[in-house]
Amino acid sequence: MAAPLGEPGSEAPGGKRRPHGMLKLYYGLSDPAVEACGGLAPGGDPGGPTDINGAHFDPEMFLTKLRKECPLAQLMDCETDMVKQIRALDSDMQTLVYENYNKFISATDTIRKMKNDFKKMEDEMDCLAANMAVITDFSARISSTLQDQHEQITKLSGVHTLLRKLQFLFELPARLTKCVELEAYGQAVRYYSKARSILHQYQHMPSFQGIQDDCQKIMADLAQKLREKFRDGGSGAKDLAECVELLLQLDEPAEELCDEFLSHARCRLEAELQALEAELGQPGGAPMTDILEFTDRGCNIFVSNMCLVIASYQELFVSREGAQGITRMAQDKLVAFVNCLMETYFSLVERRIQLEKGVGDNSLLVRALDRFHRRLQALAKLLPASNVAAEGTEIVVRAAKERIHQYLLALQSFYQDCLTDVRQSLAAPRLAGKESPNLAELLGTISASVLNQIKSVLTYVHLFTAKDITFSNKPYFKGEFCSQGVREGLIVGFIKSMCQTAQQFCETTGDKGGSTPPTLLLLLSRLCLDYETSTISYILTLTDEQFLVQDHSPITPVTSLCAEARETAQKLLNHYVKVQGLIISQMLRKSVETRDWVNTIEPRNVRAVMKRVVEDTTSIDVQVGLLYEEGIRKAQSSDSSKRTFSVYSSSRQQSRYAPSYTPSAPLDTNLLSNIQKLFSERIDIFSPVEFNKVSVLTGIIKISLKTFLECVRLRTFGRYGLQQIQVDCYYLQLYLWRFVCDENLVHFLLDEIVASTAHRCLDPVPMEQSVIEVICERG
Amino acid sequence: MEDDAPVIYGLEFQARALTPQTAETDAIRFLIGTQSLKYDNQIHIIDFDDENNIINKNVLIHQVGEIWHISASPADKGVLATCYNKTSDSKVMTCAAVWRMPKELESGSHESPDDSSSNTQTLELLCHLDNTAHGNMACVIWEPMGDGKKLISLADNHLLLWDLQESSSNAVLSSSAALEGKGQLKFTSGRWSPHHNCTQVATANDTAIRGWDTRSMRQIYCIESAHGQLVRDLDFNPNKQYYLASCGDDCKVKFWDTRNVSEPVKTLEEHSHWVWNVRYNHSHDQLVLSGSSDSRVILSNMVSISSEPFGHLVDDDELSDQEDHHQEKTKEPLQDSIIATYEEHEDSVYAVEWSSADPWLFASLSYDGRLVINRVPRALKYHILL
Incomplete structure (x- = not known):
């Protein structure tokens, strides 16, 4: 018991629990609470003989222990406590007995009542079993009586069905x-x-x-x-x-049916194709209808019928339920059929496209191609297995390429026509005996008209890439068409061919002055130069803007085109100088070669040919001035025209140039040393010229005077021959210095001429400078 | 391997005529004819000592007039022909004559005379080529590799074939041909082909080149407008019988195959003024010289149209197999190129000639009387030889 050592306040709960604890103990269940109480017992020996609550409690030992260990007062307390506890336990026992007695009585009553009820139920169950047995018996008997009749009925019904089938x-x-x-x-x-x-x-x-x-x-x-x-x-x-x-249900062979169906369709479609072909017109003749109408007809009649055929065929043979077996075969047949017919159709369309040669507006063609392409899309959607769409695109691409090529040719021939026009207008005023002052105008016209033509061609070609055209989003039209086709093939190709055409003028006319009027050379040179400076980059920018090139294939850079144009311009100008120089040279050469210089008379006039030379040079100057800028010339001395010849001027006496020379020929050595000194700056006669008037004129004059010099050296002169050359040269000096960039050049060449003449003279007596001046001023 | 510097020799007079001493094959010797209206003209015999780089000269007086053309006999070292201007009664006439130089000058001077002017010698006249009926003589050409008995001269529009008889003291006109056509036709120059047994001659007049058969004196081919302007000179390839070079006032040098004359085989356009002279090297026909009035001489290497387009081919017999193999490797077509431009002249160059003795040496003559002797660059020489 937990209470023996105090805590009297906690007695009530402990007392209440105790009876349950005892019951539990009785049923073998341990009560942890009780055990805990026991553990706290003063004996400290739970379960031991001194544990008053334990099973092995030994009252003797407990008493002995108590007596031994505890003082009297504690023993007294313990005794009172023990009495108190015994009393409480007694009252508890009494209460328990009362409580449980009533419950026992009621339980006994209930058990008795149940016993009676079960007996009654058992009787009723017996009765039910008997009844069921009777019912089963009856049922079996009925079944056996009906069995025969049922069998008969079934048989009759079977016969009936069979009879109906029969x-x-x-x-x-x-x-x-x-x-x-x-x-x-x-x-x-x-x-x-x-x-x-x-x-x-x-x-x-x-x-x-x-x-x-x-x-x-x-x-x-x-x-x-x-x-x-x-x-x-x-x-x-x-x-x-x-x-x-x-028919299929009748087990007719599907393949045969397909063939029949297709051959039937083929008849009709081929008839339509023939009608189309008839529209192409006679070979070599003009087509009967324009291309848009042609494609329209092709699309509306042939292609739409084709679509119908394909659709119904697919419905019949391919996509029908229960036709899986033949689908493949039928599909193959259809594809072969379509491809065959489309091929014919395509060849017709291509023939028609090829007939389209006009190089003007091509919106009709583009629209026709668009329609053609669009309708094929529908067909391709119906029959994805065929390559109709790809081939159609191919045709469009080919047509576009062909078109670009035609435009290139057209541009080239336009350019040629322009050149012919220019030639004619250059020739016309000359026939009328007038000068041709409209060079700049002509240049403007040709330049503008070529540019316009290029622009309009670009617009035409641009139609191919318009947004509303179905094929414009094909990769070819997005990339290659723009870069390789239009930019490279058309524009760059044209500019290059333009340069080549121009360069041909330089080559073919190398012999004998040639058929090309020099003015044309000059004009073309300026045209090429203009192209180099602005037009090429303008055109290419325009092209790149209109055709946003997404392709990354290599393209010709603007600079290389410009370089080509510049080179052409240079060649043309060089050739111009050469041709003009040659014309003047020929005049001078004839004049020197045909005259008997030994027996000529004393000069009274400047020879007509010299006047002609100056006139021609002046007109060339005017001509070039119309197209090219003035250019830079070296500073001129104020008395350019007044310079005297230095042939025999004593100031030029110099020491001899080589010690091995004999002193017997003072004049020769003098000349030689002069030449030696003057030639220190070498002059290239046929050298490239710059793009300005002065340089061009200098080139021409250099060529002419050098020819004069070489011709003079081949002749022998008398006294008056020398004097005539003196007069002529002075005249040339009076007029030519103003055209060249460095007047010393003219002076030097003219000095050379007079010196050479003097050397080739049998009786070298020069004319007085004053006389020369008088003659020249008079003439 | 530094190339030798050019050797320059100055004449007192202006000069146009230059020829190698054709019959001389050991010493390098050139003949120059001067042009002077007031003084006695001279023929300078220039001996070039290759080893010491020294020029020795001898001067012969040519009293009859200024020399426009000179040519040496291929058989006799001492014989030469000149075309010269003769002025009489205020009439200028170009004549031609065959001369013999003094015996001791034939094979060079033993001792150099102290000064040329002091002891000049005269030429011995062998014969005149009588041209009174035919007009001005443009040039005289000897039959190449012949015995020095046959000459051709060009006189205005006549092609004259002469036979020298009685040890060259008498010239007999054996046959002639005349060029007929519109206007005043005039031959400017001509060359005798060393091929076809020396039966072909080519001439130039205006812009045309014509080939002649010396047996029939008939024209065998004609290249109309061979040049844009006057044709100045021509030369036969010494190794390829149908190849011909020409030059002219259009600043070009053109190479022709006379079997197909519609187009030149090749065109060079390197000069900036008239080209007066073009010469094939006698042994290595890829080397072509041209002289021009832009006062330049240009040496070109025309390998692609030469007789040795794959370089020098050694005779098979002299080769062991190994070498043969090596040879094959180098048989790539070589590129045509300009080897050198010589700018030693300061006036128009009217004549260039290869030496007849040394195939690697040439002379050029400009109007101011300057003779320049140059060599083919060593590197190229060894490249061709090895």
């Missing part, structure tokens, strides 16, 4: 005939297909055999009729579909 079979031929008569082919086929297997099964019986034969004959007729109808083709698509379906 009746159907016997009536089948008649029915089928009737159906055929009524054209209810579907019905007939349904009937037949129902009976077919049975007939097949029992065909060894003669009667069935007959029926089968009859049916087969009728059905063969039917199939024949159906085929005729099918072949006839006049009926609508729905009828046709029905026909095909029926």
Whole structure:
């Protein structure tokens, strides 16, 4: 007991719990609470002989221990405590007995009542079992009586069905005939297909055999009729579909049907193609209709019919339920059929496109191509297995390429025409005896008209890439068409051919002055130079803007084109100088070669040829001045025209140039040293010129005077011959210095001429400078 | 391998005529004819000592007039022909004559005379080529590789074939041909082909080049407008019988195959003024010289149209197999190129000539009387030889 050592306040709960604890203990359940109490017992020996609550409690030992260990007061307390506890336990026991007694009594009553009820129930169950046995007995008896009749009925019903089937079979031929008569082919086929297997099964019986034969004959007729109808083709698509379906049900070979269907379609389509071909007109002749109309017709009649054929075919053979077996074969046949016909169609279209040679507006062509391409898309969607779309695109691409090529040719011929025009207008005023002051105007015209032509061609070509054109988003038209086609093929190609055409003028006319008027050379040179400075980059920028090039293939850079144009301009100008120089040279050469210089008379005038030279040079100067800037010249001395010749001026006496020379020839050595000194700056006669007037004129004059010099050296002169040359040279000096960049050049060459003449003179007596001046001023 | 510097020799007079001493094959010797209206003209015999780089000269007086053309006999070292201007009665006439130089000068001077002017010698006249009926003589050409008995001279529009008889003291006109056509036709120059047994001559007049057969004196081919302007000179390839070079006032040098004259085989356009002279090297026909009035001489290497387009081919017999193999490797076509431009002249160059003795040496003559002797660059020489 937990209370023996104090805590009297906690007695009540401990007392309340105790009876349950005892019960539990009785049933072998441990009470942890109790054990805990025990653990706290003063003996400190739970379960031991001194534990008052434990099972092994030994009162003797407990008492001895108590007596030994505890003082009297504690013993007294313990005794009172123990008495108090015993009393409490007694009262507890009494309460428990009262409580449980009542419960025992009521339980006994209940058990007695249950015993009575069960007995009653057992009786009723026995009664039920007996009744059920009776019912089973009755039922069995009824069943056995009805058995025979039931079997008979079943048999009768079976016979009835069979009879009906037989009746159907016997009536089948008649029915089928009737159906055929009524054209209810579907019905007939349904009937037949129902009976077919049975007939097949029992065909060894003669009667069935007959029926089968009859049916087969009728059905063969039917199939024949159906085929005729099918072949006839006049009926609508729905009828046709029905026909095909029926025929297929009749086990007609699908392949044959496909072939028949297609060959039938082919007839019609080919007729349409022939009609199209007729529109192409005679070979070599003009087509009967414009290209848009042609494609329209092609699209609306041929392509749409083709689409119809494909659609109905697919409905009939390919996508029909239960047709999986033939799908593949049918599809292959269709593709082959379509490809074959489309090929013919494409070749017709291509022929028609090739007839399209006009190089003006090509919106019609583009629209036609667009339509052509668009309609093919529909067809390709219907039949993805065919390569129609790709081929169609190919055709469009080819047409576009061809078009670009034609435009290039057109541009080139336009350029040639321009040149011819210029030639004519250059020739015309000369015939009329007038000068041609309209060079700048001509240049402007040709430049503007070529540029306009390029622009309009660009606009035409641009149509190919317009947004609303279906094929414009094909990769070719986005990339290669813009960069390789338009930019490289058309524009760059044209500029290059322009340069080449111009350069040809330089080469072909190298002999004998040639047929090209020099003015044209000058004009073209300026044109090429203008192209170099601005036009090329303008055109290319325009092109790049209009055709946003996404392609990254290599393209010709602007600089290389410009370089080519510049080179052409340079060549043309050089050639111009050469040709003009040659014209003047020839005059001078003839004048020197044809005259007898030994026996000529004393000069009174400047020779006419010199005047002519100055005149020509002046007109060349004017001509070049119209197109080229003035250019830079070296500073001029104020008395340029007044310079005297230094042939024999004593100031030029110099020491001899080589010690091995004999002193016997003072004049020669003098000259030689002069030449030696003057030649220190070498002059290139036929050297490239710069793009300005002065440089051009300098080139021409250099060529002319050098020729003069070489010719003079081949002749022998008398006294007056020398004087005439002196006069001529002075005259040239008076007028030519103003044209060249460095007047010393003219002076030097003229000095050389006079010196050489003097050297080639049998009787070198020079004319007085004053006399020369008088003659020149007079003439 | 530094190239030797050019050797320059100055004449007192202006000069146009230059020829190698054709019959001389050991010493390098050139003949120059001067042009002077007031003084006695001279023929300078220039001996070039290759080893010491020294020029020795001898001067012969040519009293009859200024020399426009000079040519040496291929057989006799001492014989030469000149075309010269003769002025009489205020009439200028170009004549031609065959001369013999003094015996001791034939094979060079043993001792150099102290000064040329002091002891000049005269030429001995062998014969005149009588041209009174034919007009001015443009040039005289000897039959190449012949015995020095046959000459051709060009006189205005006549092509004259002469036979020298009685040890060259008498010239007999054996046959002639005349060029007929519109205007005043005039031959400017001509060359005798060393091929076809020396039966072909080519001439130039205006812009045309014509080939002649010396047996029939008939024209065998004609290149109309061979040049844009006057044709100045021509030369036969010494190794390829149908190849011909020409030059003219259009600043070009053109190479022709006389079997197909519609187009030149090749055109060079390197000069900046008239080209007066073009010469094939006698042994290595890829080397072509041209002289021009832009006062330049240009040496070109025309390998692609030469007789040795793959370089020098050694005779098979002299080769062992190994060398043969090596040879094949180098058989690539070589590129045509300009080897050198010589700018030693300061006046128009009217004549260039290869030496007849040394195939690697040439002389050029400009109007101011300057003779320049140059060599083919060593590197190229060894490249061709090895």
